[in-house]
Amino acid sequence: DVKVTQSSRYLVKRTGEKVFLECVQDMDHENMFWYRQDPGLGLRLIYFSYDVKMKEKGDIPEGYSVSREKKERFSLILESASTNQTSMYLCAGSSRGDTQYFGPGTRLTVL
Amino acid sequence: EDQVTQSPEALRLQEGESSSLNCSYTVSGLRGLFWYRQDPGKGPEFLFTLYSAGEEKEKERLKATLTKKESFLHITAPKPEDSATYLCAVQGSSSASKIIFGSGTRLSIRP
Numbered sequence: 001d002v003k004v005t006q007s008s009r010y011l012v013k014r015t016g017e018k019v020f021l022e023c024v025q026d027m028d029h030e031n032m033f034w035y036r037q038d039p040g041l042g043l044r045l046i047y048f049s050y051d052v053k054m055k056e057k058g059d060i061p062e063g064y065s066v067s068r069e070k071k072e073r074f075s076l077i078l079e080s081a082s083t084n085q086t087s088m089y090l091c092a093g094s095s096r097g098d099t100q101y102f103g104p105g106t107r108l109t110v111l
Numbered sequence: 112e113d114q115v116t117q118s119p120e121a122l123r124l125q126e127g128e129s130s131s132l133n134c135s136y137t138v139s140g141l142r143g144l145f146w147y148r149q150d151p152g153k154g155p156e157f158l159f160t161l162y163s164a165g166e167e168k169e170k171e172r173l174k175a176t177l178t179k180k181e182s183f184l185h186i187t188a189p190k191p192e193d194s195a196t197y198l199c200a201v202q203g204s205s206s207a208s209k210i211i212f213g214s215g216t217r218l219s220i221r222p
Contacts, residue, residue, distance in 0.1 A: 004154075043155075043198070043212040058209070090154050099145060100200075100210060102154035 003027070004093050004103035012109045019078040021106050023091030029101075031094045032074035034058075034066060036087040037105075043090065049074055081110045113138045113203045117213035124189055124220050132184040132197055132216045140204030144182050146175050147198040149215070155198055158184075189220045 007022035025032065033048040035058075045058030047066040055066050063085060067075045074093075078085055086109050092100040114137045124130055136144065143162055147155035159168045161177040168175050172193060174185040184197055196217050202210040 040214075042214045045209060048209065088152075099143070099157055099160045101157055102147075105152070105154045107152070 004091055004101055006089075006091055006103040006106050008106050009104060010107050010109075012111065013078075013081050014111050015082060017078075017081050017110075019081050019108065019110075021076040021078075021089055021091075021108070023074045023076070023093075023103055024072055025074075025091075025093035025101075026072065027093055027095075027101065028071070029093035029095050030071075031100075032068065033092040033094075033100060034064075034074065034076045035090045035092065036060070037090055038087050046076065083110050086110045113201060113211045115199055115201050115211050115213035117197075117199050117216050119216060120214070121217040122219070124186075124218070126190060126220055126222050127188050129185070129187045129189070131186070132199075132218070134182040134184070134199030134213055135180060136182070136199075136201045137180075138201050138203035138211075142202040142204050143210075144177055145200040145202075145210065146182070146184055147200070149196045149198055151196075158197075186218070189218075191220045191222050194218055194220045 004025045034046045035043045037043050044060050049055045049068040065077045089106045091103040094100040116135045118133045146158040149155045159175040164179045166177050172187050176183050196215040198215045199213040200210045
């Protein structure tokens with residue numbers, strides 16, 4: 001059974017804090033993705049990675065960075081959290097050209 | 112530009128009342144079309160991948176079909192536990208690993 005886990009289900013942070021969201025997959029997938037999901041805007045791609053230490057910008061990378069030091073782990077970093085980054089964050093993994101499998105999501109609130 | 116449109120935005124059915132959800136897409140060379148189910152506050156759960164026109168896949172009360180321009184998710188004799196948001200996504204041949212999501216159909220089944 002495929003599995004993608006995210007470090008927290010709910011997170012509350014203050015404006016200006018540095019925030020780390022962790023994602024781990026046990027499917028040996030090459031590709032990993034970070035999305036945010038907001039009402040009325042759907043799923044929007046922030047960053048993705050197709051290999052260790054490789055990263056590509058998605059549609060909305062501003063204010064975010066990522067790190068992939070190991071194949072199974074993909075981290076999303078908010079360097080200085082702002083209130084407009086309050087959202088549901090979803091991580092996914094896939095093999096090349098195949099279905100993406102999602103984690104349970106992290107609901108981040110920035111006060 | 113790759114595009115995905117889902118309709119209707121919301122659908123309310125009586126238990127046992129069969130219906131279909133639509134996903135229209137524009138993509139340069141379809142690599143795959145994906146259906147997901149998403150419950151409130153959770154990550155999308157993978158349902159089906161379709162690769163070519165004429166393909167059909169079934170799972171319990173759900174059946175997905177694909178033509179060159181659209182996909183349908185048919186729900187036969189739905190139960191209240193089928194209530195969820197259903198997301199459609201496509202991957203084009205020119206988009207590397209990225210997939211484009213539709214905004215979803217919120218399905219509500221009344222007992």
